[in-house]
Amino acid sequence: MHHDAGFGSRYRLQRALRAAVRWRCGDALAAPEPGPWDLVLCRNVAIYLQPESAAVLWPSLATVLRPGGALVLGKAERPTGVADLVNEGPCVFRRVDAARGGTRNGAGR
Ligand SMILES: C[S@@+](CC[C@H](N)C(=O)[O-])C[C@H]1O[C@@H](n2cnc3c(N)ncnc32)[C@H](O)[C@@H]1O
Numbered sequence: 001m002h003h004d005a006g007f008g009s010r011y012r013l014q015r016a017l018r019a020a021v022r023w024r025c026g027d028a029l030a031a032p033e034p035g036p037w038d039l040v041l042c043r044n045v046a047i048y049l050q051p052e053s054a055a056v057l058w059p060s061l062a063t064v065l066r067p068g069g070a071l072v073l074g075k076a077e078r079p080t081g082v083a084d085l086v087n088e089g090p091c092v093f094r095r096v097d098a099a100r101g102g103t104r105n106g107a108g109r
Contacts, residue, residue, distance in 0.1 A: 002014055002017055028042065028045065028057060028060070028061070029049075029053055029056055029057055029060070031060075032060050032061055032063075032064045033064065034064060035063075035064035035065060035066060035069075036064065036065065036066030036069065037064055037065055037066065037069055038065075038066060038068075038069045038070070039069060039070050039072070040061055040064065040065055040069070040070070040071045040072070041072045042057075042061060042071065042072070042073055043072060043073060043074045043077075043091070044073075044074035044076075044077070045057075045074075045077075046058075046073065046074075046077045047074060047076050047077055054080075055080075055081060058079040058080065058081060058082045058085065059081070059082050061079070062079070062082045062084050062085050062095055065095040066095070067095055067096065067097050067103070067104060068094070068095065068096075068104040069094070069095050070088070070092055070093065070094055070095075071085060071092070071093045071094075071095070072091055072092055072093075073091050073093065074091065075090070075091060077091075079093055083098035084096055084097065084098045086102070
Protein backbone atom coordinates (compact mmCIF):
# COMPACT_ATOMS: atom_id res chain seq x y z
CA MET A 1 0.00 0.00 0.00
CA HIS A 2 1.39 3.41 -1.00
CA HIS A 3 -0.84 5.60 1.09
CA ASP A 4 -1.63 6.12 4.76
CA ALA A 5 -4.99 5.08 6.16
CA GLY A 6 -7.09 7.20 8.46
CA PHE A 7 -8.00 10.13 6.24
CA GLY A 8 -11.61 9.20 5.60
CA SER A 9 -12.31 9.42 1.86
CA ARG A 10 -8.98 11.20 1.26
CA TYR A 11 -5.51 9.74 0.76
CA ARG A 12 -2.04 10.77 1.81
CA LEU A 13 1.01 9.23 0.16
CA GLN A 14 3.40 7.49 2.51
CA ARG A 15 6.33 9.53 3.77
CA ALA A 16 8.92 7.79 1.54
CA LEU A 17 6.97 8.65 -1.61
CA ARG A 18 6.27 12.21 -0.43
CA ALA A 19 9.98 12.65 0.21
CA ALA A 20 10.74 11.66 -3.39
CA VAL A 21 8.56 14.43 -4.85
CA ARG A 22 10.30 17.50 -6.25
CA TRP A 23 8.21 20.63 -6.72
CA ARG A 24 9.12 23.27 -9.26
CA CYS A 25 7.31 26.21 -10.79
CA GLY A 26 7.61 26.61 -14.52
CA ASP A 27 5.99 27.81 -17.70
CA ALA A 28 4.79 24.80 -19.67
CA LEU A 29 4.57 26.97 -22.78
CA ALA A 30 8.17 28.11 -22.55
CA ALA A 31 9.80 24.82 -21.54
CA PRO A 32 8.08 21.84 -19.92
CA GLU A 33 10.18 19.93 -17.42
CA PRO A 34 12.55 17.79 -19.52
CA GLY A 35 11.61 14.12 -19.58
CA PRO A 36 11.22 11.55 -20.67
CA TRP A 37 8.18 11.10 -18.42
CA ASP A 38 5.91 8.08 -18.10
CA LEU A 39 3.02 10.31 -17.09
CA VAL A 40 2.18 13.98 -17.59
CA LEU A 41 -0.86 15.41 -15.79
CA CYS A 42 -2.02 18.65 -17.40
CA ARG A 43 -5.68 18.90 -16.51
CA ASN A 44 -7.68 22.01 -17.36
CA VAL A 45 -4.72 24.14 -18.38
CA ALA A 46 -5.18 24.28 -22.15
CA ILE A 47 -8.87 25.19 -21.94
CA TYR A 48 -7.77 28.62 -20.72
CA LEU A 49 -5.21 29.10 -23.50
CA GLN A 50 -5.67 30.79 -26.85
CA PRO A 51 -5.67 28.21 -29.67
CA GLU A 52 -2.26 29.40 -30.87
CA SER A 53 -0.80 28.80 -27.40
CA ALA A 54 -2.41 25.37 -27.12
CA ALA A 55 -0.88 24.58 -30.50
CA VAL A 56 2.52 25.22 -28.92
CA LEU A 57 1.72 23.22 -25.78
CA TRP A 58 0.66 19.89 -27.35
CA PRO A 59 3.81 19.06 -29.33
CA SER A 60 5.89 20.30 -26.44
CA LEU A 61 4.20 17.91 -23.99
CA ALA A 62 4.41 15.07 -26.50
CA THR A 63 8.15 15.64 -26.76
CA VAL A 64 8.75 15.22 -23.01
CA LEU A 65 6.66 12.01 -22.81
CA ARG A 66 8.55 8.80 -23.39
CA PRO A 67 7.03 6.60 -26.13
CA GLY A 68 4.30 4.64 -24.36
CA GLY A 69 3.82 7.37 -21.76
CA ALA A 70 0.44 8.89 -20.98
CA LEU A 71 -0.83 12.45 -21.04
CA VAL A 72 -3.90 13.08 -18.85
CA LEU A 73 -6.03 16.11 -19.70
CA GLY A 74 -9.36 17.58 -18.66
CA LYS A 75 -12.62 16.32 -20.15
CA ALA A 76 -12.87 19.19 -22.64
CA GLU A 77 -9.25 19.09 -23.83
CA ARG A 78 -7.91 17.41 -26.97
CA PRO A 79 -4.24 17.54 -28.09
CA THR A 80 -4.95 18.46 -31.69
CA GLY A 81 -2.36 18.33 -34.42
CA VAL A 82 0.01 15.82 -32.80
CA ALA A 83 -0.01 12.48 -34.59
CA ASP A 84 2.04 10.84 -31.81
CA LEU A 85 -0.72 11.35 -29.21
CA VAL A 86 -3.61 8.92 -29.55
CA ASN A 87 -6.77 8.89 -27.46
CA GLU A 88 -6.77 5.80 -25.29
CA GLY A 89 -9.74 6.52 -23.04
CA PRO A 90 -11.52 9.35 -21.27
CA CYS A 91 -8.95 12.12 -20.76
CA VAL A 92 -6.00 9.80 -21.51
CA PHE A 93 -3.72 10.18 -24.54
CA ARG A 94 -0.88 7.75 -25.15
CA ARG A 95 2.31 8.70 -26.94
CA VAL A 96 2.99 6.38 -29.82
CA ASP A 97 5.62 6.67 -32.50
CA ALA A 98 3.48 7.59 -35.50
CA ALA A 99 6.49 7.64 -37.84
CA ARG A 100 7.04 3.95 -37.05
CA GLY A 101 3.47 2.87 -37.57
CA GLY A 102 2.10 3.84 -34.18
CA THR A 103 4.15 1.57 -31.93
CA ARG A 104 4.17 2.47 -28.25
CA ASN A 105 7.84 1.90 -27.58
CA GLY A 106 9.23 3.34 -30.77
CA ALA A 107 10.80 0.02 -31.68
CA GLY A 108 8.96 -0.21 -34.99
CA ARG A 109 7.68 -3.40 -36.59
C1 LIG B 1 -7.95 25.74 -13.92
S1 LIG B 1 -6.38 25.54 -13.17
C2 LIG B 1 -6.27 23.75 -13.18
C3 LIG B 1 -5.45 23.26 -12.01
C4 LIG B 1 -5.33 21.75 -11.87
N1 LIG B 1 -4.56 21.18 -12.98
C5 LIG B 1 -6.66 21.09 -11.77
O1 LIG B 1 -7.06 20.37 -12.66
O2 LIG B 1 -7.34 21.31 -10.77
C6 LIG B 1 -5.28 26.03 -14.48
C7 LIG B 1 -3.84 26.00 -14.03
O3 LIG B 1 -3.01 26.18 -15.17
C8 LIG B 1 -1.85 26.86 -14.75
N2 LIG B 1 -1.19 27.43 -15.94
C9 LIG B 1 -1.66 28.36 -16.80
N3 LIG B 1 -0.76 28.63 -17.76
C10 LIG B 1 0.33 27.85 -17.49
C11 LIG B 1 1.60 27.70 -18.10
N4 LIG B 1 1.93 28.39 -19.20
N5 LIG B 1 2.47 26.83 -17.55
C12 LIG B 1 2.15 26.13 -16.44
N6 LIG B 1 0.96 26.23 -15.81
C13 LIG B 1 0.06 27.09 -16.33
C14 LIG B 1 -2.37 27.89 -13.77
O4 LIG B 1 -1.37 28.33 -12.90
C15 LIG B 1 -3.46 27.08 -13.04
O5 LIG B 1 -2.91 26.50 -11.88
